[in-house]
Amino acid sequence: MATAASEEEVAARSLLAAVQRDFAGAEGQPRPQNRSVSRDEAEGELSESVLRLLGGRGGPPWLSACLVRAAVQQTLQADLDLFAEKKDDVEGQENDVPNEDFLRFDALLERCLTCLQEISSQWQTQLPPPPTTKRNLYVSIHAIRNTRRKMEDRHVSLLEFNQLFGFTDGVERSYFAVFDGHGGLDAANYAATHLHVTLARHEELVSDPSVALKESFQRTDAMFLKRARRERLRSGTTGVCALLEGERLHVAWLGDSQALLVRQGNLVTLMEPHKPEREDERERIESLGGCVTFMGCWRVNGTLAVSRAIGDIDQKPYVSGEGDVSSHNLNGSEDFLVLACDGFYDAVSSSEVPSLVLGHLQENDGNGQRTAERLVAAAKEGGSSDNITVLVIFLRDPAKVLENFLTNGSGEGEPLFDFGGEGVEVSSDHAG
Known part of the structure; x- marks a missing residue:
């Protein structure tokens, strides 16, 4: 054998x-x-x-x-x-x-x-030597067009970030992102192609990943605006990305796509989405001469329902291309990370996610396959008609997550990334 x-x-x-x-x-x-x-x-x-x-x-x-x-x-x-x-x-x-x-x-x-x-x-x-890795992740991805005419979401899953960009410093890195486009596909496609490259080439990625992430959003926005001017593009995209770097998690975002973490079965809030009705966002927009009005929902200048995005050249500077970043230490008790667009979060509250994932694991004897598909289904059942994209990144063996939750509701004592197989399950249904 x-x-x-x-x-x-x-x-x-x-x-x-x-x-x-x-x-x-x-x-x-x-x-x-x-x-x-x-x-x-x-x-x-x-x-x-x-x-x-x-x-x-x-x-x-x-x-x-x-x-x-x-x-x-x-x-x-x-x-x-x-x-x-x-x-x-x-x-x-x-x-x-x-x-x-x-x-x-x-x-x-x-x-x-x-x-x-x-x-x-x-x-x-002469084959190159395979990488030595202590981190084994299982990633479940599902994306659907739903009832919309076009699929304007894009996502990125890079378990091999170091190999793609030649990092050999012994620090393991993985990158995940969801981009929710509006007004066309161009901005989301562009961000999904260029943001992680801009991040990898940032001069401070190794020394200060949070600064690198924040500035990479701004640089990617500036790059896309150049293309938008020369090709007369008007689209934009929100975005959320997660960089796993050693035992640190860095989350960066602009707009209303979101990330959340579940630790020992409990929700950990990582971020607050950028929406026009946020007091600080309203003040920023109005100080620049823009306005926030209610037209079915709160909108910037009566148009966009998000206050920060890559692109949207006609709405700059009111719709900012500056992202926010939060960084977190991982202590080994984390269960999974979820990244998703607003088509998911508008129909499923963050507080529902842990029970949905754990319920799926219980129904499937700890098998993490199709976890993202179950979350997408919950959003459809909850009334979402928007494009829906969900990434679930298990930071421990899904079977261990379920076992620990059923026995004592705790993952304490389990080593981080302690399972044997690395895999990515990707399913997409762009036809809806």
């Missing part, structure tokens, strides 16, 4: 062979939409594209992340002037915005895929 190590090696070599087979020759190369990206956007756009291409080919996720990092790095270390496309008069760009140098993304991606093939061939001879 093959050992776990040899099984992983077989899976790794199978992925490398798939890259060689599927991208062999020009006919095997995908045909991206011919568009331009700024130099600041290149890493995020390439990483997202290559991750998607590798996503359906199996193999260890850490190896996919390492392949993406190596191929993107090699591509960006080349002379990018070869891909440059000078935009002297970009349609929709404001006169007071300086011109930028843009890169032809189709040519850039073609080069990146060539690098990917070359690296895969080299690694067939």
